[in-house]
Amino acid sequence: xxxxxxxxxxxxxxxxxxxxxxxxxxxxxxxxxxxxxxxxxxxxxxxxxxxxxxxxxxxxxxxxxxxxxxxxxxxxxxxxxxxxxxxxxxxxxxxxxxxxxxxxxxxxxxxxxxxxxxxxxxxxxxxxxxxxxxx
Numbered sequence: 001x002x003x004x005x006x007x008x009x010x011x012x013x014x015x016x017x018x019x020x021x022x023x024x025x026x027x028x029x030x031x032x033x034x035x036x037x038x039x040x041x042x043x044x045x046x047x048x049x050x051x052x053x054x055x056x057x058x059x060x061x062x063x064x065x066x067x068x069x070x071x072x073x074x075x076x077x078x079x080x081x082x083x084x085x086x087x088x089x090x091x092x093x094x095x096x097x098x099x100x101x102x103x104x105x106x107x108x109x110x111x112x113x114x115x116x117x118x119x120x121x122x123x124x125x126x127x128x129x130x131x132x133x134x135x
Contacts, residue, residue: 014045018053019062019077027093028066028074066095066124085122089129 021034029037035050045053054075057063064078066086078084078097085103087096103123111119 012053014049015053015057017043017045018050018057022063022075022077026076026095028064028076028088028095030072030074034075065122067122069126086124087129088124088126089132090126091128091132094129094131 017038018034021037022029031047031051031054034054035045035047038045038050054063054065054073058065058075062077063075064086066074066076066088068074076095083099083104084097085100087098089095100123103121107119107121111117
């Protein structure tokens with residue numbers, strides 16, 4: 001019998017429930033919001049399990065994580081498999097996935113200048129979407 005490696009996400013009922021919930025929305029959600037939705041649907045999944053499952057899914061690249069300016073982590077099933085960034089509306093929460101080749105080159109250059117290798121980064125750009133700006 002083989003055991004999953006620490007970074008691998010096992011296919012569990014809880015994981016399937018969290019993924020199904022994330023697949024049903026394009027918006028980022030907090031672990032608490034996802035837990036509340038699961039409970040409303042009759043699931044017995046605990047909040048700790050939701051947090052653990054989200055971290056496993058994020059580590060496996062199956063969901064995106066976004067840290068809000070206040071430090072709260074949000075999660076969403078991502079439509080892109082390659083590295084990308086997010087534009088996020090501060091008013092309605094609408095999110096656009098964007099590529100940033102200039103950011104990638106800049107990050108590599110700055111890291112190299114300081115002797116860093118194997119660098120990674122996440123970037124979220126917050127503003128107002130066109131619909132909210134027009135209101």
